[in-house]
Amino acid sequence: DVVYINNAMIRNGSIQEGQLGPITIGKFFLDDGTPVTTAGGLIRAEAIDVDNLSVAEAARFYDDVQSGNYIAGQSGWRIRQNGSVEFNDGQFNGTV
Known part of the structure; x- marks a missing residue:
């Protein structure tokens, strides 16, 4: 029941x-052949596609x-x- 390769x-x-x-x-690549990780082994930000992301810092x-x-x-x-923002249907308290 076990195969070793x-x-x-x-x-x-x-x-x-x-x-x-x-x-x-480190061996994963995007469709265009670009590696998903950096030389330091970190995941490149532009390679992340998620519905939710939690940042610790x-x-x-x-x-x-x-x-x-x-x-x-x-x-x-x-x-x-460029510093501009758009918030639709918001409620603000204090100085805006």
């Missing part, structure tokens, strides 16, 4: 269930940020790198 190259494969040990992501943004439901002039919010 020292090295294998699989062109196409499918795993329905399984257990994996430590995974090295103060975040730095190098591009515009917006809510998932942002539609200009209609819903959500957007903060642009």
